[in-house]
Amino acid sequence: MTSSTTGTTGTPDTPDTSGSAARKGSLAAFKGLLPYLAPYRRQFLLAGIALLFAAGATLAIPAAFKQMIDHGFGASVGARGIEHVNATFLALFGVAAVLAVATAARFYMVSWLGERVVADIRAAVYRHVVQQSPAFFETTRTGEVLSRLTTDTTLIQTVVGTSISLALRNTLLFGGGLVMLFVTSPKLTAIILGLLVLVVLPIVLFGRRVRKLSRDSQDRIADASALAGEILNAMPTVQAFTHESIEAGRFQHSVEGAFGTAIRRIRARATLTMLAIVLVFGAIVFVLWLGAHAVLEGNMTGGDLGQFILYAAIVAGSIGALSEVMGEAQRAAGATERLLELLAVRSDIQDPAHPRPLPPRLAGGARVTLDEVSFSYPSRPDSAALSHLKLDIAAGETVALVGPSGAGKTTLFQLLLRFYDPQAGGIRLDGIDIRDLSLHALRDAIGIVPQDTVIFSSSALENIRYGRPDASDEEVIAAAKMAAAHEFIERLPQGYGAFLGERGVRLSGGQRQRIAIARALLKNPPLLLLDEATSALDAESERLVQRALEAAMVGRTTIIIAHRLATVQRADRIIVLDEGRVVEAGTHAALVAHGGVYANLAALQFGAHAPAVA
Structure with a gap:
């Protein structure tokens, strides 16, 4: 999975710590x-x-x-x-x-x-x-x-x-x-x-x-x-x-x-x-x-x-x-x-001078189009994270992204959220280039459940309400129930008012993940991004959350990053990425029968129970 942890040098949003300013007068x-x-x-x-x-x-x-x-x-x-x-x-x-x-x-x-x-x-x-x-x-x-x-x-x-x-x-x-x-x-x-x-x-x-x-x-x-x-x-x-x-x-x-x-x-x-x-x-x-x-x-x-x-x-x-x-x-x-x-310091990522509004939200979610997108991280300009990527995701479709680490899956999420802009090509949301949208409008239309869950030093209620600050207590509790979080929250000493500790240290990994899922569900966005959303769950919790996510995917577009192929077999389409390119696309059954990269990954994970591959 491509990440952006390497330091960026020479970018406009890097503060000058060289001391040149110290030569100015007081x-x-x-x-x-x-x-x-x-x-x-x-x-x-x-x-x-x-x-x-x-x-x-x-x-x-x-x-x-x-x-x-x-x-x-x-x-x-x-x-x-x-x-x-x-x-x-x-x-x-x-x-x-x-x-x-x-x-x-x-x-x-x-x-x-x-x-x-x-x-x-x-x-x-x-x-x-x-x-x-x-x-x-x-x-x-x-x-x-x-x-x-x-x-x-x-x-x-x-x-x-x-x-x-x-x-x-x-x-x-x-x-x-x-x-x-x-x-x-x-x-x-x-x-x-x-x-x-x-x-x-x-x-x-x-x-x-x-x-x-x-x-x-x-x-x-x-x-x-x-x-x-x-x-x-x-x-x-x-x-x-x-x-x-x-x-x-x-x-x-x-x-x-x-x-x-x-x-x-x-x-x-x-x-x-x-x-x-x-x-x-x-x-x-x-x-x-x-x-x-x-x-x-x-x-x-x-x-x-x-x-x-x-x-x-x-x-x-x-x-x-x-x-x-x-x-x-x-x-x-x-x-x-x-x-x-x-x-x-000025960020490269700025609101446009005259932002365009998103069209009225439809019941089927948002359409996402990537047109010949190429991107390299500023710290690694000679290494392409994505290369001429073309992808059209229909409104309401559930698409899974799979592939080896470094294939560009997380990079795609970062570009969708406009944490970075591609060097070539464009990304459109419901037909509008995301660079023509205000950052607030774009990110407000996207819900994300990250692999590394972030829990704030506040109560369970406020952590879930982070997804939509104006949500009522009843709406927060409903989202928690959908994410299979209600039961363990109720068992906390103060229930929804319980302090979760710095970075959620009082919760298990699976509990933190369910809080994050509840937060995304409360936001109710037309586009949902799931980055290994069930990776920290035990088998029982995963079954409950998977059922909740399947219900939540109805009426919205969902893009899933998953290494565990068992979680994406029901996706409408599976996109296999390798070195920033789409190398395969299709349903689980079709890709296994095809006998390519996905079939090899399936064989490694399912072992003897995997379907025969060429």
């Missing part, structure tokens, strides 16, 4: 977030107003201290000096009250924005991922996608909910403090600025290395998550082969790799912070030393120097905070790029 990466920020302009405006009030209150504090020093302590002892000190401290309390209210309002608004925007991004990424074609999931591990949905979005939440606010706040404090430094002492301020120009360059250059390491750190975390997800989903196999220690060692190695990269990032960021603080504060201390000499020489008042010191502290603190914010922003830039790469 601002370029964050521009991709603008569509998610735009709907909340009002909240950003309110946060900005609160930010302005908080910054203004902070910048007013040094001016109050200057007044207190020069006109309070500096005044002659008496009622006037005491009154000035009292008024100054009363004003300081008022400033503190304004600062408290504005800071609380800013914190609430930006935190709300962080949570809201990240929720929108997570929903958008998930919605985008579930619409990708199978080629995307051949090359992208589930754990990596989950890492981007959780770890990467958490970093973006930090930026939107904290870092942007802190950056704007400290930018305002830096600008306002710088202006007030000029007002207080233009000479000392000019010296500070000259020194800052010399110290900022190495900080910027070192910051680029921090950003690259941040991107690498996120990639290693995603690798570890992907490995863990893969192993946890295969625990029975891991334990059956006693690979617990091996897999634990593999994960430990992956975690240690992520730890090593994180430590390099942390070390670089710590060095960046140290460099920024030492250089900036060193420059400020030098200038303040000059200011102290100016006071001693009578060129400045004590209040001017006190005010200058406080504003210098505000400017220095804002620069230090901005360097911290820059570190977070650089780390989040890598996470943003990874998410934007994921959102930029």
